[in-house]
Amino acid sequence: MFGFLGPNGAGKTTTMRMIQCVSPLTSGNLEIFGLDAMSRPREIKSHIGVVPQENNLDMDFTVYENLLVFSRYFDIPRDEAERRANELLEFVHLEDKKDTMTESLSGGMKRRLILARALINRPKMLILDEPTVGLDPQARHMIWDKLRSLKKQGVTIVLTSHYLDEIEKLCDRLVVMDYGKILVEGSPAQVIEKYVGSGIVEAEHNPELIDCLEKKEANYEVIGDLVHIYTDNPKQIAEYLTMECSLSKLSARPATLEDVFLKLTGRRLRE
Amino acid sequence: MRISEYFSLPKVSSKSYKVWQRNKDVFMKDIKLNFLPPFLEPLLYLSALGFGLGRFVEDIDGVPYANFIAPALIAISVMYASFFECSYSSYVRMYYQKTFDAIIATPVTIEDVIAGELLWGATRSMVNAAVMIPVIALFGLIDIRYALLIIPFAFLGGLLFAAIGMCFTAVTPNIMSINYPVLLFITPMFLFSGTFFPLSALPLPVQYFAIAFLPLTHIVNGIRLIGYGTLEPVLLFDLAWIIVVCAVLLLVSINMMKKRLIV
Ligand SMILES: Nc1ncnc2c1ncn2[C@@H]1O[C@H](COP(=O)(O)OP(=O)(O)OP(=O)(O)O)[C@@H](O)[C@H]1O
Numbered sequence A: 001m002f003g004f005l006g007p008n009g010a011g012k013t014t015t016m017r018m019i020q021c022v023s024p025l026t027s028g029n030l031e032i033f034g035l036d037a038m039s040r041p042r043e044i045k046s047h048i049g050v051v052p053q054e055n056n057l058d059m060d061f062t063v064y065e066n067l068l069v070f071s072r073y074f075d076i077p078r079d080e081a082e083r084r085a086n087e088l089l090e091f092v093h094l095e096d097k098k099d100t101m102t103e104s105l106s107g108g109m110k111r112r113l114i115l116a117r118a119l120i121n122r123p124k125m126l127i128l129d130e131p132t133v134g135l136d137p138q139a140r141h142m143i144w145d146k147l148r149s150l151k152k153q154g155v156t157i158v159l160t161s162h163y164l165d166e167i168e169k170l171c172d173r174l175v176v177m178d179y180g181k182i183l184v185e186g187s188p189a190q191v192i193e194k195y196v197g198s199g200i201v202e203a204e205h206n207p208e209l210i211d212c213l214e215k216k217e218a219n220y221e222v223i224g225d226l227v228h229i230y231t232d233n234p235k236q237i238a239e240y241l242t243m244e245c246s247l248s249k250l251s252a253r254p255a256t257l258e259d260v261f262l263k264l265t266g267r268r269l270r271e
Numbered sequence B: 001m002r003i004s005e006y007f008s009l010p011k012v013s014s015k016s017y018k019v020w021q022r023n024k025d026v027f028m029k030d031i032k033l034n035f036l037p038p039f040l041e042p043l044l045y046l047s048a049l050g051f052g053l054g055r056f057v058e059d060i061d062g063v064p065y066a067n068f069i070a071p072a073l074i075a076i077s078v079m080y081a082s083f084f085e086c087s088y089s090s091y092v093r094m095y096y097q098k099t100f101d102a103i104i105a106t107p108v109t110i111e112d113v114i115a116g117e118l119l120w121g122a123t124r125s126m127v128n129a130a131v132m133i134p135v136i137a138l139f140g141l142i143d144i145r146y147a148l149l150i151i152p153f154a155f156l157g158g159l160l161f162a163a164i165g166m167c168f169t170a171v172t173p174n175i176m177s178i179n180y181p182v183l184l185f186i187t188p189m190f191l192f193s194g195t196f197f198p199l200s201a202l203p204l205p206v207q208y209f210a211i212a213f214l215p216l217t218h219i220v221n222g223i224r225l226i227g228y229g230t231l232e233p234v235l236l237f238d239l240a241w242i243i244v245v246c247a248v249l250l251l252v253s254i255n256m257m258k259k260r261l262i263v
């Protein structure tokens, strides 16, 4: 499972669309399953399932018809399609909604149906662009479960998300990108280790503390009225600071992908 | 995009049939409602204009007024059906419903999608013609022996107006702006293409303009000739005009849509 992280407008969706062979490349080359994306889009697309960022279910049809109509685009024979559609509705727990028009589904149900739709062709690779956006915790956990079970079945999963815990939990490898460029690549643990160390000490900002940190040549960052000190050994640093710099308000915690993300892409809001 | 690229041959495959099929399935859901207009409209127009107004109108080229407008009613329906299908309806599917986005994530390409939409537009025209023919024949206004020929002719005419509608869909900034071609192009054609009075009543330059540039002229004339059972050579001219313009516009419309949608 491979994750793409990046601020709004970083180019994640654009990258996903290039992998899906729907957006053209302006330079470079792209191979999927060893096939060239520009010259063999039909073959590639027949083995890919897509959960797009924006819901695009067919509102002229019911839940079940959505799956059947979609199966025709892949030339799946009717009886096989019916079998798969029933299976998939069960897989995403939408059996009861079979004959509902898609407009009247809740946001979470729509996302689940899109996941089912993406699986109708038994894809070798599943592309998910922010699959759990706007979902409640139950629905998110359900989607995560499904993704893990698909991974076990050998499906390659490519995922973008703004929920960093989601990527941290699910992905084996990830990249952080910004302005269309890859900034880092690695497993979540590697990336955290490499860019912020395994732990973080948070302290209130004051000049005395900064002097103290400067003396020790510590790796720190000032964020508003907080100071983040990056370290592999938060406990020790915390103790050291309390003694040497006579500080009281401190907290030590393990570093997360969120810290890496903010450190790499800055804290300024994107348009 | 260079001009010549608008005329390049798009790679359309048989997958466009699946897109056609999708639209057909939606149509079939409301089949009763969809069949009502082509059934009802000729009845209304023929009563009001053909038999109502017609009583005060002399025969035109030796035919009673109702007989004169009956084939034009079919032609007008052919125009409206596919033009609206491939303008407003295609725009809704493309922009609001994101139907095209969903489909191109499958082995179906954007060219297939547009081709499927165009074929479907033409099918709508053909269906309308097929519903109207028996209604009109019931009044004895067309020669039923030749009337079946109108059906493939309606498909061809439908394809032409589907391509025209699709060209506007490709450039329109929003759905309201489709009103411009309707007001400035479709409505004048509805009135001035030899539909409710013969072209010969117009000033000569306008006649030439209509023959050269107004597609409906050729469809009205074609259906009229077939409907009267007078298959004169001039029908070949109308047919040739439609085929040539239709072929060009089909290419252009698919390439224009490709340009709009590939980002
Ligand atoms: N490699 C690139 N070079 C130049 N422009 C790019 C590149 N990648 C993306 N863009 C442009 O950046 C804009 C935003 O890209 P995109 O929609 O992919 O962002 P995103 O990461 O998915 O954002 P969000 O998190 O908001 O969904 C688009 O207008 C796109 O054309």
Ligand SMILES: [Mg+2]
Pocket: A012, A013, A014, A053, A129
């Ligand atoms: Mg995006």
